[in-house]
Amino acid sequence: MGKPTASNGEHTTSDAPAARTGGRTYGGQSQQQRKAQRRQQFLQAGLEVFGTEGFRNATVRGLCRQAQLTDRYFYSEFGNLEGLLQAVYGQCMDSIRQQLFNAFSQAQPGGQIEVLAQQGLAAFFSAMQDARVARVCMLELEGVSAETDRFYHGYMQDFANMVMTLARTVHPHWQLSDEESALLGMGFIGAMRQVTTYWLQSGCSASQQTLVSTGMRMIMGLVRQIESEQ
Numbered sequence: 001m002g003k004p005t006a007s008n009g010e011h012t013t014s015d016a017p018a019a020r021t022g023g024r025t026y027g028g029q030s031q032q033q034r035k036a037q038r039r040q041q042f043l044q045a046g047l048e049v050f051g052t053e054g055f056r057n058a059t060v061r062g063l064c065r066q067a068q069l070t071d072r073y074f075y076s077e078f079g080n081l082e083g084l085l086q087a088v089y090g091q092c093m094d095s096i097r098q099q100l101f102n103a104f105s106q107a108q109p110g111g112q113i114e115v116l117a118q119q120g121l122a123a124f125f126s127a128m129q130d131a132r133v134a135r136v137c138m139l140e141l142e143g144v145s146a147e148t149d150r151f152y153h154g155y156m157q158d159f160a161n162m163v164m165t166l167a168r169t170v171h172p173h174w175q176l177s178d179e180e181s182a183l184l185g186m187g188f189i190g191a192m193r194q195v196t197t198y199w200l201q202s203g204c205s206a207s208q209q210t211l212v213s214t215g216m217r218m219i220m221g222l223v224r225q226i227e228s229e230q
Contacts, residue, residue, distance in 0.1 A: 039077055041067040046088040051132025055085050055140045082144060086151050089141055092133050093155050097162070099123040104166045113170045113223060114216070120166075121215040125208050128196055134204075138197045156193075160185030167223070174226055184222070191218055 029037070045067035049058045058081055064071050078084040103119035128134040141152040164185040168174055176184070195214060199206050 035077075038067075038069055038073050041069055042074060042077060042084060043088055043091055046084045047092070047132050047136065050085060050088055050140055051130075051135045054135070055081065055144065082148060085136075085140065085144065086148060089136055089152070089155075092127070092137055093159075096124060096127045096137075097159065099127065100159075100162060104162070107166050107169045109170065109172050111170045113167065114220065116166060116170070117216060117219045118212065121212045121219075122208075124192070125196075125211045125215070128199075128211075129208060131200065131204060134196060134200045138193060138200060156186065156189055160189045163188055171223075171227070173230055175230060176226070188218065188222065 042063065045063050049063055049066055053062075060071055060074060060081060063081070063084065064074055067074075074084075078087060100120050100123055103123050104116055107116055128137075141148055143149070160182065164181045168176070168181065192215060195211065199211060
């Protein structure tokens with residue numbers, strides 16, 4: 001007899017591993033591995049389509065064609081286009097957040113905030129060199145829905161908190177209320193977002209070095225102003 005065949009045409013290699021992996025194996029992959037692979041294919045397709053054509057011009061059919069998967073997998077994993085947009089954005093921003101965390105991990109009281117800020121800005125603007133990432137992160141989420149706005153602003157708050165935690169770690173003597181710290185953090189994140197959006201919409205002509213230098217002037221201007229007040 002031939003080996004069992006799944007309804008979608010994939011071939012199982014053995015029934016024995018099924019009990020250990022929680023599902024039949026096809027082509028050496030478990031059900032969970034195939035599901036993770038399909039999700040990644042949709043995320044990559046979403047980055048390509050949302051990052052080039054834009055969310056509002058995207059269709060499920062086009063995304064499935066880009067991912068080379070059927071729509072039943074799409075709806076099962078994401079539900080709708082907005083769900084995929086949030087997932088693509090989250091993947092991009094989580095990667096950037098990890099890079100910033102790595103850059104800021106050496107922060108300590110009295111440390112050189114110039115060096116840490118330089119590393120953080122270099123990591124951020126390096127990620128933005130992929131214009132698809134920049135478009136998804138800077139342009140595509142706002143105004144989609146109230147739910148997506150909350151999702152987006154939650155990330156902005158996280159990044160603002162990270163920046164001000166760095167600043168207050170290096171300068172523990174700063175006497176800032178939590179309210180003022182939150183506003184300063186959001187103000188800086190908003191400024192970086194606007195700089196990146198302008199750069200993107202003006203044809204990405206400014207170099208990464210220029211973008212980092214611009215961000216450094218903003219950071220160090222803020223640092224010097226607060227230091228003069230303490």
